[in-house]
Amino acid sequence: MANLNPYLSFRTEARQAMEFYQGVLGGDLEITVFSEFPDMVQNPDQSDLVMHAQLTTPDGLVLMASDTPDGMPFEPPQGFSVSLSGNSTQRTQEVWDALADGAAITMPLDTAPWGGTFGMLVDRFGVPWMLQGDSE
Structure with a gap:
C-alpha cells in the first residue's frame, strides 16, 4: 500500500511544531x-535537531517533519498548503481554534458555498x- 504524506521542513523548529500539532490533532509522536x-552530525551544537518526526493520529493521518541543519539549504514553506478535510464541522472548528493560536488568518473559517465549512x-x-x- 502506498502512502502520500505531508513532510514539513523547518530550520530549527520541527520539535516545537510537531509537539504543537500533536496537541491539536492528538496521536503518537x-x-x-x-x-x-x-x-x-556536522555541527555538534545542532545534534538535538530533529532528523525525522512522525505524528500518527488516532484516525490514521500521518504528518512528518524535520529540521534543516546549517550547511544545508533551507527555504521557508511556500506554494503549498496542508489540507485537512472530512471531519465534522465541530471537529473542524476545534482544530481551527487550536491552529489559529498565533496564526495569520488568510480566509476565516465560515460556511462554504459548496457546503460545510472552509x-x-x-x-x-x-x-x-x-480546513474543510x-x-x-
Missing part, C-alpha cells in the same frame, strides 16, 4: 534527532493550512 546518527490560515510556524468541515 515519534522523534529521531541527529545525535542518534553520529555520522550525520478556512485558510498560516500557523505560528509558517505552515499554510486549509463536512456538513452535518
Whole structure:
C-alpha cells in the first residue's frame, strides 16, 4: 500500500511544531534527532535537531517533519498548503481554534458555498493550512 504524506521542513523548529500539532490533532509522536546518527552530525551544537518526526493520529493521518541543519539549504514553506478535510464541522472548528493560536488568518473559517465549512490560515510556524468541515 502506498502512502502520500505531508513532510514539513523547518530550520530549527520541527520539535516545537510537531509537539504543537500533536496537541491539536492528538496521536503518537515519534522523534529521531541527529545525535542518534553520529555520522550525520556536522555541527555538534545542532545534534538535538530533529532528523525525522512522525505524528500518527488516532484516525490514521500521518504528518512528518524535520529540521534543516546549517550547511544545508533551507527555504521557508511556500506554494503549498496542508489540507485537512472530512471531519465534522465541530471537529473542524476545534482544530481551527487550536491552529489559529498565533496564526495569520488568510480566509476565516465560515460556511462554504459548496457546503460545510472552509478556512485558510498560516500557523505560528509558517505552515499554510486549509480546513474543510463536512456538513452535518
